[in-house]
Amino acid sequence: MSDATPSGEWSRSADARRQYNLVGGIILAVAALGLFVWSFWVNNPVPLPVRSSIIIFFAVGIAISAGLLRVQNPQDVYGGMALILLSLTALVASNDLPGMRGFAFGPGTAPRLFAFLLAILSLGVVVVGFLKRGPDITGYKIQGVVFIIGSILAFAACIRPLGLVIASFATVVICAAAAEDGKWRETLIVAIVITIFCSFLFPYGLNLPFQLWPRFW
Amino acid sequence: MHDLIANLWLGMSVAFTFTNVSLCLIGALVGTLIGVLPGIGSLATIAMLLPITFGLPPVGALIMLAGIYYGAQYGGSTTSILVNIPGESSSVVTCLDGHEMAKQGRAGPALAIAAIGSFFAGCVATVLVAALGAPLTAMALLFGPAEYFSLMVLGLIFAVVLAKGSVLKALTMILTGLLLSMIGSDLETGAERMTWGVPELSDGIGFVVVGMGMFGFGEILRNLESPGSREIINTKVTGLMPTLPDLKASAGAIGRGTVIGSLLGILPGGGAIIASFAAYTLEKKVSKNPLRFGRGAIEGVAAPEAANNAAAQTSFIPLLTLGIPPNPVMALMVGAMTIHGIVPGPQVMTKQPELFWGMIASMWLGNLMLIVINLPLVGMWVRLLRVPYRHLFPMIVIFCCIGVYSLNNAPFDVSLTAIFGVVGYWLVKHDFEPAPMILGFVLGPLMEENLRRAMLIARGDATVFLTRPISGTLLAIAFVMLALAVLPSLRAKREEVFTE
Incomplete structure (x- = not known):
């Protein structure tokens, strides 16, 4: 480990x-x-x-x-x-x-x-x-921690008021920023694909009670 | 004997309905799919896929979960062989010879022998679970609170002894888990304990929250640190079938691996990892030509794969008969069962025989599925492995988030998972093993309850744990194990096994 x-x-x-x-x-x-x-x-x-x-x-x-x-x-x-x-x-x-x-x-x-x-x-x-002498603690990867944790918290904050579509899109985009070799265009495409996949799989495919869109109307 | 066959027949009749067979198939397929992705072990896989079983009837849900479990396990060995990245700790050993074989262009036979070995071990273990189920359940009736408490102590000590690294640090992890499990309402008085007035905490912290945080998000944080070079075998995987000499060479290895795995799997405390290590070491010892190991010996793939599959399956025995989860994955199974209104323990077998035997039959079915679906799909898994990690981890994160959220529809749980992700990352940085902590966390409430009851029955006399014969024996074994682990001579040997 x-x-x-x-x-x-x-x-x-x-x-x-x-x-x-x-x-x-x-x-x-x-x-x-x-x-x-x-x-x-x-x-x-x-x-x-x-x-x-x-x-x-x-x-x-x-x-x-x-x-x-x-x-x-x-x-x-x-x-x-x-x-x-x-x-x-x-x-x-x-x-x-x-x-x-x-x-x-x-x-x-x-x-x-x-x-x-x-x-x-x-x-x-x-x-x-x-x-007893032991190894040093290797450096933390701050970028990874900030963006991954940020994306999870963003999901928690968005899912109730804004619905699954916006929450998962935002989460994937923020999360992808944690990688050092990320490219923006690729990230957006991946985010759109994942969002579409999730919004069909969970509410329709698995019948879980997810609200897809913001509650404006 | 006649009972056994009748029971297995009942199980088969439950498992072989069309819905259950397809659920098992989907479970095994999806489990392998997620398990193949590097950096997700079987625990995170099951946690992630838990929500997809919510809508199913209990038997179907458990059959699917069992399928996911074996699938994830098998997916882990696929990555070991093809990419040299162990999908989880129990397939570390498979890397040694499996990847070497793949480099020599024999990835096909390596994958096939892993599947065949797993299947054989699975068959034997299924019969073993069925045969031991009834007598152990009868034994469970002899168990009072004191015995249960001592058994759990023994399980935790096993987890410490079998884990690698410092014994002292593993013990602190267990206590941390126990302490965290105390958060929430007290079972007997309903008093709020250490909740800081946060209403969401009054129900306690969910096991999935801790597990997903530490093993799902914690792993991602750690993987981001070292993207590493993934050398995927570029040559086409051809010639899946192993040759006759291959089969001959591995037959004995599979047999020995199965025996070791079955025995070690019953022990509480994460037997699957140690089983694969032990099987590999034994193969090396009995081999006429030990130098071949590490250079693509097929026995080096067959034995550990058989062992870890046998252990994965026999670890259901303590769960189904005594209601005690022997490892974190089984703990997750407890969570899943509870969601479906089943309390694991001896009463499952008598009250819901179709569930108990159906699940056992589905274990065998799941192993059969794996061998059928995986060999033709190897090409697809290889392609999946080529997806860069920067595209994979956002997908894992969003699935984990949705998984945790859908348990209680609680955004608070999702935030808590994030915190545990950081905790998991921090623990690994400081060389603490998260696995014993999870086990402590799961067993915490059970231990407290039984401790309280035992003390109450004995009117406050703490010696009851030593004077009752079964309980005393269990504690004595635990003590001896711990003493052996701390003794310097054995510690050296233990480290030797893990560094190999």
Whole structure:
């Protein structure tokens, strides 16, 4: 599944890595800060261990960005930190749910149990990432992410008010912009073909309740 | 024995009606069509095609889905052989010798032997599913909540052990899946859990949303990163039929592959991938001339193809008898069954025998279809592979969008899928496997329910999981598996298998 080089060699220069950690650490710290502030907004007081974990998380983030902690395996460190953040968020979010009543589970018991276990295991991943050298995270393809995600969101936004024809045409055109070797004329032809195909297949061929055109009339 | 034949007869009589045969045919055809497109595995294929089964009666819908499943699987091996791109993880091994054969101008025999091997394995596995169905269902009656919980723990541990990469990271993925599955209303009290007041989340996150996001959109994002060179075999595919020596050479390989695949497929936790690897390794070991492997040995195609098809089929056993999906694809089947008002589990067999046996018979029928439709259509699949990726992925995206939207007619679901697409991409970037997470996500609610019940029955005594014999044994196996996977000596061996 992974494209990472198994050799564990770092592919970035020392400067680039420092910058990556600077930004990455700040993102982690800011997210922790946001979670901390939010933990005062929820109804029940969040227990002290959770709050102090958030503070420690914040400190680790700062330490990473300042270069005090040497990130040996960025994949493990950032991956594990993100999962810890997820479990802390879950602990805060499930805080107001009632827990055990006698020996019966409450609605909050299982989520907190899973979140707690996730935090412990993710901590293991992070610690390993600080100790054992591993490959750098290869660069993200921003163009792909922006246009693909944009096209999906466009579909979600258009399908109700504008109908299937416009939604699918818009989605295909936006989506095609994600490719580097795209040509406009080709894209338009493909989009028209796909749109016609979809507007016949789903409402007529499969009898699914799709509205084809905008609801003006 | 007599029962078995009577039951299979019932199944055949259901499966061989005109509508069901044509549904099976359409399913296998469309499944192959989508499966051939590089970069879409069987999970995304089934998720994408789920809406086309909505209008059908339950039996027909399941028969068609099963057809799609085998079709997608077979389509995956076609791309492995012709383009050297595994359509999905279970056909990675087929690339090694299959593509080599294609380069030598023997793409036809390679495709044919893959189909023949799959068909043979499918026949054996069908009988196996039919034979094991009844006794396992009887065993399911011995299972209480504690046993179900332990069985699911075992399944998740298997998924970790059989996945490649770090055991620790796979465990975190499972817990992430479990945690995400907790979002939504609590089953017993109806309390809203971690929904942030979003009404659309009170029903929980749909499995298709997560699966499609992580495996459909996530894959596209990853494929865009490395368009890569697709070297399609340019020589015409001629001489489909394998020669007599070919058949002789692969007969044993198909037999061994079928046995390995059937055994590993029953295990929960994604047996199909490990089955194909194991079958390939075994062939190499028993071969008189191991050096031929990787240079176009026909056994290297026959064995893994037989194994992964057998495993794909026997993985229906835990689903149909215990109601526990052993892998993400089966989890999707659970979703499909639920849409049609069927609760998978031991009661399906007693309450709806025509559904259970009809589906089993259709498995065999689906394999037969594949061999009939695929060999003549190889030329068409090759042409399809020449369509550039920049035209393919918009099509995949729009189909996925329509598929997800049509489940609930909810635009919110579509947006959520986009988010999971990014999550999937991010996970792969950080070397986390999405498959264990999906499995955790599916089993989450079931596990919680059984854990709660078991604890309630035992009056809060957590040792019940260890003191009840079946449950204790299952947990002990899980523990041993995990311990073995973490032990350094075995870990080295495991990596060796995956790097081959």
